[in-house]
Amino acid sequence: MTSTIVEKIFSGKCGREIRAGETVMAPLDGAMIHDITGPLAIQKFYEMGGKKVFDPKRVIMLFDHQIPADSIEAANNHVYMRKFAAEQDIHNYDINEGVCHQVTIEKGRAAPGEIVVGADSHTCMYGAAGAFATGIGSTDMGFALKFGALYFRVPETIRAEVSGKFQRRVGAKDLILAIAHDIGADGATYKAIEFTGKTVRKLDMAGRMTLCNMAIEMGGKAGIVAPDKVTWEYMKARRKMKPFALDSDPDARFAEKRSYDVSDLEPQVAVPHNVDTGVPVSKVAGTHVDQVFIGSCTNGRFEDLQEAAEVLGKKKFSPKIRTIIIPASRDEYLKTLKAGLIEKFVKAGALVEAPCCGPCMGGAFGLIAPGEVSLSTSNRNFKGRQGSTDGKVYLCSPATAAASAITGEITDPREV
Amino acid sequence: MAAKKSVPVRKVAPESGPVAKNARAWKFGDDIDTDAIIPGRFLTINNPDELAKHAFEGTRDEYAKKVKRGDVIVGGRNFGCGSSREHAPLALVGGGVKVVVARSFARIFFRNSVNVGVLPIVCPDADKIADGAAIRLDIKQGFIEADNKKYAIEPVPEFMQGIIDAGGLVEYAKGLKETPACTR
Numbered sequence: 119m120t121s122t123i124v125e126k127i128f129s130g131k132c133g134r135e136i137r138a139g140e141t142v143m144a145p146l147d148g149a150m151i152h153d154i155t156g157p158l159a160i161q162k163f164y165e166m167g168g169k170k171v172f173d174p175k176r177v178i179m180l181f182d183h184q185i186p187a188d189s190i191e192a193a194n195n196h197v198y199m200r201k202f203a204a205e206q207d208i209h210n211y212d213i214n215e216g217v218c219h220q221v222t223i224e225k226g227r228a229a230p231g232e233i234v235v236g237a238d239s240h241t242c243m244y245g246a247a248g249a250f251a252t253g254i255g256s257t258d259m260g261f262a263l264k265f266g267a268l269y270f271r272v273p274e275t276i277r278a279e280v281s282g283k284f285q286r287r288v289g290a291k292d293l294i295l296a297i298a299h300d301i302g303a304d305g306a307t308y309k310a311i312e313f314t315g316k317t318v319r320k321l322d323m324a325g326r327m328t329l330c331n332m333a334i335e336m337g338g339k340a341g342i343v344a345p346d347k348v349t350w351e352y353m354k355a356r357r358k359m360k361p362f363a364l365d366s367d368p369d370a371r372f373a374e375k376r377s378y379d380v381s382d383l384e385p386q387v388a389v390p391h392n393v394d395t396g397v398p399v400s401k402v403a404g405t406h407v408d409q410v411f412i413g414s415c416t417n418g419r420f421e422d423l424q425e426a427a428e429v430l431g432k433k434k435f436s437p438k439i440r441t442i443i444i445p446a447s448r449d450e451y452l453k454t455l456k457a458g459l460i461e462k463f464v465k466a467g468a469l470v471e472a473p474c475c476g477p478c479m480g481g482a483f484g485l486i487a488p489g490e491v492s493l494s495t496s497n498r499n500f501k502g503r504q505g506s507t508d509g510k511v512y513l514c515s516p517a518t519a520a521a522s523a524i525t526g527e528i529t530d531p532r533e534v
Numbered sequence: 535m536a537a538k539k540s541v542p543v544r545k546v547a548p549e550s551g552p553v554a555k556n557a558r559a560w561k562f563g564d565d566i567d568t569d570a571i572i573p574g575r576f577l578t579i580n581n582p583d584e585l586a587k588h589a590f591e592g593t594r595d596e597y598a599k600k601v602k603r604g605d606v607i608v609g610g611r612n613f614g615c616g617s618s619r620e621h622a623p624l625a626l627v628g629g630g631v632k633v634v635v636a637r638s639f640a641r642i643f644f645r646n647s648v649n650v651g652v653l654p655i656v657c658p659d660a661d662k663i664a665d666g667a668a669i670r671l672d673i674k675q676g677f678i679e680a681d682n683k684k685y686a687i688e689p690v691p692e693f694m695q696g697i698i699d700a701g702g703l704v705e706y707a708k709g710l711k712e713t714p715a716c717t718r
Binding site for chain 2 (some may be wrong): 132133157192256260308481
C-alpha cells in the first residue's frame with residue numbers, strides 16, 4: 119500500500135497501517151498551552167480527575183497573548199498557570215520567550231514524524247518541522263494532558279505542488295495568501311495540506327513556517343512539508359535525531375492535487391474581512407492605512423524582519439501612521455538586534471516591542487479604532503480581530519507591509 | 535479567581551431537551567468566526583455566564599441581551615472558523631444555547647462544541663431557516679422544524695456520539711481509567 123506523510127506518521131505511532139478517514143486514539147509526543155487557552159485546559163484536566171500530567175517532559179507552557187500582563191485578569195491567569203507548572207514540573211517559558219508556535223519549533227518541541235497538539239489554532243505551523251501538529255480546544259487539551267493521547271480522525275491530504283521562482287520581493291506569504299484564495303476559507307476543512315515541489319524545497323524554514331501556519335485559514339487540520347536537508351539541518355542543534363526519510367508516496371491517495379507556479383505571482387493582499395480574499399497588491403494600492411504591524415507567528419522571524427529592513431533601505435516610516443514591529447521570539451529578537459535592524463527600525467520611526475503576539479489577536483495592545491485600517495503580516499483579518507468591528511484589517515507580506523509603512527498607503531514593495 | 539472554579543454549566547431541564555419549547559432561531563451568515571462569537575479582548579474570562587454577556591459583541595449587540603435559554607443559533611457555511619478558543623462555545627452555553635445548526639462547521643469549533651455540551655448539527659438547508667423562526671428539533675427522526683417546515687439534519691460522526699451521550703468530554707473522560715492508544 120502507498121501512503122501520505124500523515125498516514126505514515128499515524129501508522130508509525132500506532133504500529134499498524136492507518137488510512138485517512140480512520141478515527142484513532144493516538145499517542146502524543148508533545149502538548150503546548152498558552153495564557154489564553156491554558157487556564158481552561160488546566161481546569162478541565164482537574165475536572166476530569168487529572169492529578170499528574172501524562173509526561174511533564176512533553177508538555178510546555180508559555181505566555182504570549184497578553185504579556186506583560188495587561189490586566190489583573192490576565193495576571194491572575196498567569197499566576198494560576200505558573201502554579202500548575204510548578205506543581206506538575208512542566209517547563210514554563212513564561213513571558214520571556216515569545217510567540218508559542220515560534221518557541222515550540224525553536225526549542226525542538228516538534229520534530230519529523232511526531233504528533234504534537236497545541237491549544238491554539240495555528241499549531242499547524244509545526245508541520246514545517248515535519249510533524250503532524252494540530253490545534254485543539256481546551257477540553258481536548260485537558261484530556262491530552264491527562265492521558266497523553268487524543269482522538270484523531272486521520273485526515274485526507276490536499277497536495278499543493280509549487281513550482282517556479284519567486285520574483286523579487288515576493289515570497290512565502292504571498293504564496294499562501296494565493297493558495298488560501300484558491301482553496302477557500304473552508305476548502306481544506308478536516309484535511310491536511312502538504313506543501314511540496316521545487317519551490318517549497320528551496321524555501322528556508324522561515325518560509326515553510328509561514329506556509330504551514332496558515333493551513334488553518336483554509337480549515338485545514340494540519341499543514342506539512344516533508345522533512346529534507348533544510349529540516350534536518352534546522353533540527354541538528356535542537357534534537358538528537360538521526361535523519362530519516364518521510365514523504366508521501368508518489369501514488370498515495372490524495373483528496374486533491376493542486377499545482378501553483380509562482381513565476382508570475384504578484385505580492386498578495388487579503389482584503390477585509392476574510393483570509394481567502396487575496397488580490398494582487400496593484401488592486402488595492404493607494405488604500406490609506408493607519409497602522410502597520412510586522413510580526414506574529416506567521417511573519418515575525420528574522421528573515422521577515424530582514425526583508426522589511428531591505429525594503430526600508432535608508433527611508434523612514436511615514437510619521438502619519440503607526441508602525442509596530444515585533445520579533446516572534448527572543449532568539450529572533452536577538453538575531454535582529456545583532457544585525458543592527460532594531461536600531462534601524464527605531465530610527466526610521468517604528469515602535470519595536472518585545473516578543474509577543476502583539477496586535478494580532480486584538481487582546482492586549484495595538485487595537486484599532488472605528489474607521490481605522492490596519493495592514494498586518496499576521497494571519498487573520500476577521501471583522502474586529504484587531505480591535506473595533508468598524509475597523510478594517512488587510513493582510514500582506516513583510517515586504518508589502520514595510521513598503522506601505524513608508525508611504526502610509528498600501529504599496530507594491532517592488533516599486534519602493 | 536474565575537479560573538480556579540469549575541465551570542458552572544447551565545443545565546437545561548431534561549424534559550425540555552436542548553431546545554426550548556418557545557425557541558427562536560438566531561440566524562447568522564457564512565464564515566462566522568470565533569472572533570465574532572467572542573472577541574479576543576474578553577478571553578481572560580473563563581466563566582460561561584460572564585462570557586455570554588459579550589457573545590457576538592460588535593457583531594450583533596442585541597443577541598446577548600435577548601437570547602433565551604434553549605434558543606438555537608443557525609449559521610451558514612464554515613461556522614466557527616478561526617481561533618481554537620473554547621470560549622466561543624462556552625459563551626453560547628452561558629446564554630443557555632445548547633444547539634447550533636449550520637450548513638457546515640469549522641473543525642475545532644465542532645469538536646469544542648461537542649466537548650462542552652453544545653450540539654453542532656449539520657443541516658444542508660440551514661440557509662432556508664429565517665431569523666427568529668420558531669424551532670423544534672427531532673434528532674431521532676433526523677429533522678429540524680423551523681416555522682413548521684421540516685429540514686433534514688445529518689447524524690453526528692459515530693465516535694463523537696459517545697462524548698455527546700456522556701454530556702461532554704469531561705464526563706466521558708471521568709469514566710476512563712486509561713486510554714489505550716491506537717484504539718478506536
